[in-house]
Amino acid sequence: MSSQAILDTMAKVVALLAFLLFCWADSKDLVFQPSSMIATGPRIKAYLLGNIKDISLNVRTVFPSKLTGSIDPPSCAAEETLWNVTTEVVGMNALQVNMKLNKSLHLCGDNETDCCPKPLCVLETLQLSACVGNTVKASLLIQVKIHAHLISANPGSANQTIIPNQVYEPLGSCPCDLTPQTCDIRCCCDKDCSPEELKLFELHCFPGPFGGQLPPVPDYQCSAQREDSPDWFPFLCVISPPENNPYLGLFYNGDKITPKPRPSFQMPVLSAPVFNIYKQGNPIFTMDDQLFTIPQMAIGHCVSNAPVAFLENFSFKCLNLLDSCPTDFPLQTRPSDLRVQVNNGQGGDVTVEVRDESIGDLSNFLSNADITPDGGLVCKNVTLALDYTFYWKGNLITNITVIRSVGTVVLNGRVKLTTRYSAVFLTRDYVGDSNSGNPGYQVGKPVIAGIKRTENNTFSVQRTSLNLWKPVRDGLCSTAEKQPVLFALNSTSGCLLLVSLQNLTQCELLRDTVGSMQANLITATYAAKSGNPDSETEADWIKISYGNSSTSKGDGEGSCSGIPSHIHINIWSLVNETTEGNAQRMIQAVQVQSTLSTWTLDCGGGDFAPCADPAEAEMFEVTSSVTFIDIPVRTGPPKTRFQINFTEYDCDKNDVCWPQLAFPLTKYYSGEPHSQALAKGLILVFFFIAAAVLGTPWRQIRQAWNNSSRTVIEDS
Missing domain, CATH: 2.60.40.10 (Immunoglobulins)
Structure with a gap:
């Protein structure tokens, strides 16, 4: 209120x-x-x-x-x-x-x-x-x-939050419980869900630890013993504490913090972390130990004061609704406010240089507004863009410049203003190309592509990307944007194209229009095998193959065939090497295929307007998709027909595995090098034979032999 x-x-x-x-x-x-x-x-x-x-x-x-x-x-x-x-x-x-x-x-x-x-x-x-x-x-x-008033039995610790050791205990026992006092769909460990609500999605719960479902105890664990377990199970099972699991430290993010008692309406003041030099991903600080911030997009919203990370380029657009002239940051800025002294990473300072740029044509920044200066409320010097350039060398920031783009906005009612914010890190006067792995691709990083340059005879590639449709606002192709293909993430997207009966009478023009739209998504001719390719090394690139699923054309009255309405990208990847124990995923082949379809106006259902009025339009889908295909890894030569059919000694297809009888001496034992296991095994065999020779049974045999020999001599 x-x-x-x-x-x-x-x-x-x-x-x-x-x-x-x-x-x-x-x-x-x-x-x-x-x-x-x-x-x-x-x-x-x-x-x-x-x-x-x-x-x-x-x-x-x-x-x-x-x-x-x-x-x-x-x-x-x-x-x-x-x-x-x-x-x-x-x-x-x-x-x-x-x-x-x-x-x-x-x-x-x-x-x-x-x-x-x-x-x-x-x-x-x-x-x-x-x-x-x-x-x-x-x-x-x-x-x-x-x-009655429910008062804590220990009110002295009410202002302290004791966080357990996150290394061995997850910070949240139910990670998918995102909304307090509300049942989160598909989160079966959410205590706010009633039994009736759980029945609606109990078969579709989030799997794994993120859904609150810990992995089952392996069969070889001693704690997994069942009533039907064999008698020898307690002697050969593995004892391992529950803290030693594959998800150890999955939710660990720093040491525990015990906050000091303070009024709840005050925000805790966090001290700036101490660092010696800048590293990639570290935040940039000002000389007064404050975070250097630039407006950015975070979780779908624009944040006015978001920290900038060293060597991390970004470019964001923010949508603002204006019904009056702005007076606050970031839509109103002064050059003196932007001239901040930044820590260069070695104790020195770098002052941000401000360059002003006046923009007269605001058509790229304003929508649903009258951009003419006649009438309405005039807002001068509105900040439309802040483009930062960071110059660096090694771990040192040498210079920072910002281009402040300003313009005059005329308000005739509420208007939508799109502002732009970017940061680029330069060294040796060129933009460092952002990689997607080192050397293998990382999941979720853009697939790197390129176009071969023709200036000289040497191999050189200009970087670009493979793109898919990104529909925005009304979903029409005229307003759709492009989004890059992300490694190992299958995706399907598209937009809607308005086509009328008049367009279907010019099929060749319609095919060329749709084809040029799809061709703008993928202009590359090469794709990078690894996540950090060299633009001048031909071995780091593979050629992209293009093709059509069909070439038939049979235009009819009110219909056009051979429309390249769908473009599909197939990417084959392979794990072909391991670096420091981590598998490296490489791209082996890329194929771009267009699917041709026939477009015909649908006049059924009582709606005859598209077929009666040549200017009446109907929506047709223009789509794009990508599929990643994993190539299985072969660890040895192909099996012979005898090995495939003869499975008596195959440990993967039999309950009894005879080769594992001499477990420490065979290849199935991987606890230590095979040479050491063989040497220790032979020593054990030697001790066994020595114990048998020198033991009581052997002495009895020798004594019986000596007695029998003595009896034979006496008889003779």
């Missing part, structure tokens, strides 16, 4: 009270205002209006009759209750009555009396009587229903 609404409400209450006091100023009757009350707290306030001379107040507890449900008539008899009554004269004929509960409202502990034995602490009906002598002049019926 706004402050003006609160003041209006208070004025009405005061006026109503003044009116009531005026009405009862000369009256000899007494009356309580309000006439009945429902109290839920320990304090009650009421007014007694009329002739308040020689008035006494009595409070008692009343009970409704079990037969009739009625309450006994008011009485002036005094009765002891839990309520203290005080009065205050607020006028010649008005008395303010205050009642306060004389009882503690916290739940009872051990050996406590002045407390609440249960959560519903007070439940009673009070009767407040105004008496003159023994005569009741007015009465007020109050229904009291007060609950």
Whole structure:
């Protein structure tokens, strides 16, 4: 509620009270205002209006009759209750009555009396009587229903939030629980979901730890023993604590922080991190240890003060709705505010150089507005763009420039203003190309493509990207934008093209128009194999193959065939090497294929307008898609027919694996190098043979042999 609404409400209450006091100023009757009350707290306030001379107040507890449900008539008899009554004269004929509960409202502990034995602490009906002598002049019926106050047993730690060790315990036991006190769809661990809501999506829950579902215990764990487990299971199972799991530290993001007690309405002041030199991704700081910020897009919204990361280029557009001239940053800036002293990364400072640029044509910045300066509200020097250029060398920022683009905006009502903000890091006077991996592609990074240059005879590629449709606003192709193809992410998108009967009479022109639209998505002729290719190394690039699914053309009346309405990109990738234990994904082949279709106006359903009116248009889909295909990795020569059919000794197809009988001596044991395992195994065999030769059974055999030999000699 706004402050003006609160003041209006208070004025009405005061006026109503003044009116009531005026009405009862000369009256000899007494009356309580309000006439009945429902109290839920320990304090009650009421007014007694009329002739308040020689008035006494009595409070008692009343009970409704079990037969009739009625309450006994008011009485002036005094009765002891839990309520203290005080009065205050607020006028010649008005008395303010205050009642306060004389009882503690916290739940009872051990050996406590002045407390609440249960959560519903007070439940009673009070009767407040105004008496003159023994005569009741007015009465007020109050229904009291007060609950106990739930107070923490350890209030001293109420201002501290103890975060457990995030290395071994996830910060959130239910990561998909994003909305408090609301059931998140497909989040089966959300405690806010009722059993009825869970039944709606219990078969489609988010898998894995992000859905709150921990992976099942592996069969080889000792804790996974079942009733049907074999007898030897306890001797060969693996003992591993539950903290040692594949998701160790998945939600870990820094050390735990115990905040200091402070008022909840104050934001905590975080100290700036200490650093020696800039590294890629580190935030840039000013000389007063504050983050250097530029307006950017974050989570779908424009943020006026977003930090800038070292060597991270960006370019964003922000949409602003204007119905008056802006007066605040970033739509109104001064050169002096932009001349910030920035820490260069080695303790020195770099001052931002500001260059102004005046823009006269605002057609690229304004929409649904009259861009002519005639009439309307004129807003001068509106900041339309801030383009920053950072010059760097090694880990040092050498210079910073910003081009401030300003213009005059004429407001005829509410207009939409699109502003632009960008940052580019330059070294040796050229823009460093952003990579998508080192060397293998990273999932979610743009696929790098290029166009072969023809200036000289050497191989050189100018970087570009493979694009898909990105529909915006109304979804029409005339307003659609392009978005890059992201590695390992399959996608399908498109836009709508308005086609009339008149367009379908010029099929060749329609085919060329749609074909040129699709060709603008992909202009590259080469694709990079790795995420950090060299523009002048031909081995780092592969040629893109183009083709059509069909070439037939059969135009008819009111229809056109051979329209390249769909373009599909197939990308084959392969894991062909490992760097520092991490698999590197490379692109092996790229194919771009156009699907030709026939467009015919649909006049069914009673809508004959597109077929009757040559200018009436119908929407047709122009689509694009990409599919990533993984090439399986071969780890050895192909198997022979004998190896494929003879599976007696195949450990992957049999419950009994004979080659694993001598486990430490075979290739199946990978706990240590095979040479060491073989040496240790032979030593064990030697000790076994020595123990057998020198042990008790062998001595008995030798003794029996000697006895038999001695007997033979004596007989002879």
